Amino acid sequence: MMSNQDGKWWNKKISRRDMLKLTGAGAAGVAIGASGFGGVMNAMGYDVFESVVGDASNKVEFYGKHQAGITTPVQKHVFFAALTVVSSKEDLRELFKKWTPLVVRLTNGELMADPSTNTRIPTSDTGESVGLDASNLTITFGVGPSLFDKFHISHLKPSELVDLPHFPKDQLVEEWTGGDLCIQACADDPQVAFHAVRNLVRAGSGKVEIKWSQAGFTSFPADGSTPRNLFAFKDGSVNPSKKEENDVIWIQPGESKSWLTGGTYLVARKIQMHLETWDRTSLKDQEATFGRYRDSGAVFGKKGEFDDFDVEEKDVNSNYIIPDTSHVHLARKSGAQMLRRSYSYASGVMTKTGAHDAGLLFISFQKHPSQFIKVQNSLGRMDKLNEYVTHRGSALFACFPGVQKGSYIGEAFFNAL
Template identity: 40%
Template sequence: PKAAIDGDDQFDAEAVAAGLDPARLTVTFGLGPELFAKTGLEAARPAKLEALPEFDGDRLQDAWCGGDLLLQICGDDLQVVSNAFLELRKRAVGFGTLGWVQQGFSSPPADGGTPRNLMGFKDGSLNPEPGSADFDTRVWASDSEPDWFAGGTYLVFRKIRMKLPAWSMASAEEQNLTLGRERDSGAPLSGGGEFDHPDFTAVGGDGLPAVPADSHLALTHEAAMFRRGFNYDYGFLTQGDVSSDAAAHEHAPGTADHGHDEHPYDAGLLFASFQADPGVFIETQEKMAASDRLMEFIVAEGSAIFAIPPGAAEGGFVADGLFRT
């Protein structure tokens, strides 16, 4: 209740993290496509901020889609993250309702190498390097955007469930051919090391392309985005949950798809990509939906897009430029 929030004796969420380090806590804010019209700021809406289409193969749950305001809270200590969430949530009482929450994790290996996703593959190898010219052109909003959005970017979020029981039954060779990379080293199947670019003309001993044309690597190579996803593992969900799978009703027993989707185990990738142009995501996702071998093992259940305002200057606040337009 609002009265309790305004009162002196309100719950002190800071106590939750008393004595803990800041744990590299960050909060990233995102503004959804409908927010601008709802707040009378339609004229200032970033030029490319449109709701994402539904893609072939998606099985989206309304409960995990869209939203007007995104808070991405990251840190190395879940207790600190939880504390930040409680503090921020408290401030939204009275003008916001909670749409959805996702909780993910990522563990870089001790040697500082690329973290792995729950399929066991290194994920993020060919991301552009923050601070590089390549990163700047791929990620930061372009000149054709409203002035206040200079230094901002677009975040695409997708909750992508992995069909891990099926994946775990696939041979190492099948897994490698699906991604176009060697799982342990992360190297392209055409040779070299993890960070080397693939050679799509290379052929294997069987005379076939070493990196299959329908592998994830071939279909996504050099798409202009910065991916920063997190793994999630919600464990076994039981009846009544939003993610208990509908597939059982969509495919008759014995059909090709039957059986893969019915397991109530919900784990996968909280895919997040930052890009100057969300059209790049759309184009890449359409290519994946049309022919990526990976599609057999994944299904998107949540989807959203947000404009990420530039960072706040000292003494300023997030998106303050928006209110001066």
């Protein structure tokens, strides 16, 4: 695989004449030190693997100041994986170097095939996304606090990168908690998202293992309005605007360790939603729980989903218009902002109870974990939503800044080791 002057990855086309040159006397000079035909090809600057015909339509650009998959428009599916590192930091550096061109190919909707096998199903790719386009695939990477302890690199660990504190209604399960690394793959096709994580982990065999994972989904109405969660309420109505991103999401120079400038923090929470209990609750009480009307998504006292509101506003009887135990009231009262990018999940039933094992894979991005902690503490035990949900999984990761052409994922971090 080669890089041209503007840094794009591509493969050279080989004509019949070039092939004859390579297999004749003219190849003798370049074949020194090469091993067989493949070695000759590599010595000539050709990649012995060629792309299976890929479809790069619906592509999201991989390179940029920030990682894709954060402020990128939300796709329909996610496959999220937390990984355990089982090798050295030098091996991990080489893995991220290996991952970078692979991610470029994946997000371009490309596969790799060995032409010597005379098959369209690739040998260096698991092949289940053959015939599918890029599906707006984005792949986002982060590092967890445990990685710094494992590698004894506390000097590089941001002070704020510590496990999240215990919150009310937390009943965390170890198998869904923590992780040395994370990979968030989002796409408009679930198989494309799964394929991406599968092949990245496969490429890291012997270096990383999956600790826990979760697939998720969301559906967008035809009018482009906000998607709904499994409680049928619109989810993600309040998110920072473009002009607020530097204040809310992106870490600026001097705000953390230098390797994290341009990055952000990812909070992942697996939240079980008790659908059977919710379904026995009246619509009036459901709306009071959120502080929003279910149909329009507007907060109490307003008509539009995005209408601004004063959380302290009261009626003529001095009662809060938005109940002070509602999710909206308590979240707004915290005064903290974050970017929410959550997905629903459904994983069968709970074997002991027969209840749905379903809920929300809550994902948020913020420039400081305290933003999430402040909101969660504000919700506390007063949040009426706590009657219907239980937090089962939790993790925090520091997400690298974006990648420039010619660089690799996490280069600033690994250069500081």
